[in-house]
Amino acid sequence: xxxxxxxxxxxxxxxxxxxxxxxxxxxxxxxxxxxxxxxxxxxxxxxxxxxxxxxxxxxxxxxxxxxxxxxxxxxxxxxxxxxxxxxxxxxxxxxxxxxxxxxxxxxxxxxxxxxxxxxxxxxxxxxxxxxxxxxxxxxxxxxxxxxxxxxxxxxxxxxxxxxxxxxxxxxxxxxxxxxxxxxxxxxxxxxxxxxxxxxxxxxxxxxxxxxxxxxxxxxxxxxxxxxxxxxxxxxxxxxxxxxxxxxxxxxxxxxxxxxxxxxxxxxxxxxxxxxxxxxxxxxxxxxxxxxxxxxxxxxxxxxxxxxxxxxxxxxxxxxxxxxxxxxxxxxxxxxxxxxxxxxxxxxxxxxxxxxxxxxxxxxxxxxxxxxxxxxxxxxxxxxxxxxxxxxxxxxxxxxxxxxxxxxxxxxxxxxxxxxxxxxxxxxxxxxxxxxxxxxxxxxxxxxxxxxxxxxxxxxxxxxxxxxxxxxxxxxxxxxxxxxxxxxxx
Numbered sequence: 001x002x003x004x005x006x007x008x009x010x011x012x013x014x015x016x017x018x019x020x021x022x023x024x025x026x027x028x029x030x031x032x033x034x035x036x037x038x039x040x041x042x043x044x045x046x047x048x049x050x051x052x053x054x055x056x057x058x059x060x061x062x063x064x065x066x067x068x069x070x071x072x073x074x075x076x077x078x079x080x081x082x083x084x085x086x087x088x089x090x091x092x093x094x095x096x097x098x099x100x101x102x103x104x105x106x107x108x109x110x111x112x113x114x115x116x117x118x119x120x121x122x123x124x125x126x127x128x129x130x131x132x133x134x135x136x137x138x139x140x141x142x143x144x145x146x147x148x149x150x151x152x153x154x155x156x157x158x159x160x161x162x163x164x165x166x167x168x169x170x171x172x173x174x175x176x177x178x179x180x181x182x183x184x185x186x187x188x189x190x191x192x193x194x195x196x197x198x199x200x201x202x203x204x205x206x207x208x209x210x211x212x213x214x215x216x217x218x219x220x221x222x223x224x225x226x227x228x229x230x231x232x233x234x235x236x237x238x239x240x241x242x243x244x245x246x247x248x249x250x251x252x253x254x255x256x257x258x259x260x261x262x263x264x265x266x267x268x269x270x271x272x273x274x275x276x277x278x279x280x281x282x283x284x285x286x287x288x289x290x291x292x293x294x295x296x297x298x299x300x301x302x303x304x305x306x307x308x309x310x311x312x313x314x315x316x317x318x319x320x321x322x323x324x325x326x327x328x329x330x331x332x333x334x335x336x337x338x339x340x341x342x343x344x345x346x347x348x349x350x351x352x353x354x355x356x357x358x359x360x361x362x363x364x365x366x367x368x369x370x371x372x373x374x375x376x377x378x379x380x381x382x383x384x385x386x387x388x389x390x391x392x393x394x395x396x397x398x399x400x401x402x403x404x405x406x407x408x409x410x411x412x413x414x415x416x417x418x419x420x421x422x423x424x425x426x427x428x429x430x431x432x433x434x435x436x437x438x439x440x441x442x443x444x445x446x447x448x449x450x451x452x453x454x455x456x457x458x459x460x461x462x463x464x465x466x467x468x469x470x471x472x473x474x475x476x477x478x479x480x481x482x483x484x485x486x487x488x489x
Contacts, residue, residue, distance in 0.1 A: 020223030021149060027198040027221065028153050031140050032160040033191035034096050034133035037103055039164025040184045041126035044110075045069045046281045047172030048180065057114065062433055064116055069279040070429035071120050075102075075127020076134065076422035083135025084415025092140035092201045095132060100192045103129035104185055111181030122181070127422075129188075133157075134398075135418040142402035143201040144221055146231070147470050152314070154399030159309045162390065165278065166302035173299065202232070203471075206239045238472040257478050258404040259413050261462055265397045266421040268455050272332060273448035274389050275425040276432035277382070287441060288343065288378040304383045308390035320467040321396050322459060328392020329456040335384035336449035342377045344442035393455065403466050404474055 045068055052058050052068070060068065079099070086095040106125030113119045137157050145153045164187075171183055199221060205214035214235075218228040277284065281301065315324060405413045435444050466474050 018223065019146065019226040023223075024144060024146075024149070024153075024221050026194075027144055028141050028156055030191060030194035030198050031093070031096055031137050032156045033187050033194070034099055034103075034129075034137055035157040035160040036164040036167075036187045037126075037184055037191070038130040038133050039161030040168045040187070041103070041106070041123075041130060041164075042072060042161075042275070043165045043168055043278050043281065044072075044123070044126075044180070044184075045279050046283075047169065048177045049280075049283060051177045052119075058116060058119065060116070062437060066430055066433045068116075068119060068123060069276070069433070070426050072123045072127035072130065072279075073275065073422045073426035073429055075124040075129075076131035077127075077419050077426065079128040079131020079133075080135045080415050080418025080422055081131075082128070082415070083132050083418060084412045086132065087136055087139060087415060088207075088412065091204050092136050092143065093195055093198060094200075095136040096140060097192050097195050099129045099132035099136070100188045101129075102126065102132075103188045107181045107184045107188075111178045113178075131418055131422055134421070135415045138398045138402040139405075139414050140201055142399070142471070143203045144199070144217075146222070147468055150399075150403070154402065155309060155395035157398055158390065158395035159306070162302070162305045162309050166299070166306055169299040169302045203235055203239065206232075206235055211236070234470065234472050238475060255406055255409060258406060259409065259416075261464075262401045262405055262413065262417050263420050264458065265400065265463070266417045267424055268451065268458060269393050269397045270421050270424040270428065271448075271451045272389065272393060272455065273428060273432075273444060273451070274386075274394070276429045276444070277385065279429055280432065281382075284382070284441070285379065287436070288375070300379075301383055301386055305386045305390050308387040309395060311391055315391070320465050321400060322463055322465045324392040325396055325459040325463060326392075326456060328388045328394075328396075329452050329459060331388030331391075332385055332393070333449060333452040333456070335381045335388060336445055336452055339378060339381040339385070340442050340445040340449055342381065343440065343445060400463070400466065403469075403471065404464070404478070406475060406478070 045065075049060070049065060049068070052060050053065075079102075083095060086098070090098070102125040106122045106127075106129065108122075109118055109125065110122030113122060138154065141153055141156065142150060167183075168180065171180055175183065199217040200213070202214040202217045202221075205211070205217060211232075215229070215232055218232055219226075222228040222231070401414060401417050405417075432444055464474075464477060469477075
């Protein structure tokens with residue numbers, strides 16, 4: 001009798017503490033460097049547009065500004081659709097590594113641009129890289145992580161993307177715009193080198209029938225003293241129960257429910273207007289006549305984003321995904337509403353967006369009236385928008401996508417989600433400046449305000465809580481519609 005507790009206790013209670021996370025964290029860091037460059041490239045126009053409007057060779061009008069800001073999203077949509085194929089054929093890790101090729105080329109072309117066409121080409125290539133990483137990195141991170149840390153690690157892609165944006169704003173204060181492109185090459189090269197030494201996703205290896213390599217991958221990630229063989233058996237059962245997805249499988253709840261939830265979440269995430277707000281951040285601040293330097297405002301907002309995604313990472317596995325999404329939506333609603341009211345009641349200088357002389361002062365302190373505290377309302381509202389987004393609808397939509405998509409269709413479905421996301425972002429980013437010029441800044445912010453209400457309702461009605469659940473438990477939830485349990489064979 002005395003022997004039974006000693007024999008069973010290690011198997012049921014003491015395995016998790018023996019997991020070593022050091023190598024897992026290293027693998028995640030190596031992968032999410034791709035998101036660093038994604039964040040860097042996404043907001044590249046924000047500090048660069050003022051320089052380009054005054055560059056004798058590359059002078060831009062409103063039409064060119066809109067395309068320079070939005071063509072990144074077309075590339076991201078192409079990259080996301082490419083990830084549909086690359087994820088399952090080449091594997092998650094190799095796809096992330098290959099994303100470095102268009103990223104390096106795009107930054108090189110922009111850094112040496114002699115005309116507007118080269119700028120568009122460079123933005124398009126960096127967009128392709130961003131789309132591939134958007135479709136591959138969350139899946140890779142989710143599949144190599146274990147449930148106790150998957151929430152925190154699942155927010156890492158968003159955190160590093162924010163780091164990338166903040167780095168761009170900071171470098172934009174001291175570097176000429178061409179050198180900003182050169183600086184973006186560094187993290188890409190580091191990512192490619194580091195990933196050469198990281199393991200392939202165990203789930204991907206099992207899908208390809210390489211079980212011995214999958215065991216070695218899990219052992220490397222969890223440590224030799226962990227119960228990685230039990231986890232391996234659970235993954236094998238999950239893969240065997242699904243196989244590869246067929247078109248007929250889309251009729252089953254296991255496939256269509258998580259795919260529809262993921263696609264609609266990615267659509268709603270972009271409909272909040274986060275991409276045009278980030279891409280045109282400095283011009284927006286200039287238009288609202290904040291009595292502070294727009295470039296410093298942008299850097300300050302970047303710091304707020306970084307703090308907020310760090311908070312989200314610490315709360316992800318404590319507060320839960322759904323609670324953070326609801327909180328995020330409510331904060332964004334309040335901030336969008338205040339921004340709408342301010343820009344509707346206070347005249348904004350749209351002309352500064354299109355006239356060179358207006359933009360020429362963007363890097364100098366306003367020469368207008370003395371400091372007026374009320375002009376801080378758009379700055380505070382923008383900070384709250386990005387704070388709310390960063391604690392919920394930013395990182396959690398990526399995490400939930402990688403958690404709830406069925407394994408048999410995860411590669412294709414994640415690429416579809418990214419494609420829908422960036423096509424939506426393109427139309428919003430392309431139309432944003434034209435709507436502002438025609439109707440005023442309050443119109444797009446009123447639209448975004450309405451969307452945040454839709455987000456709150458959708459979260460409450462359709463999004464499941466996945467905190468602390470294994471990927472196999474989540475799959476069974478959609479399969480049975482009743483519980484987060486694993487069906488034993």
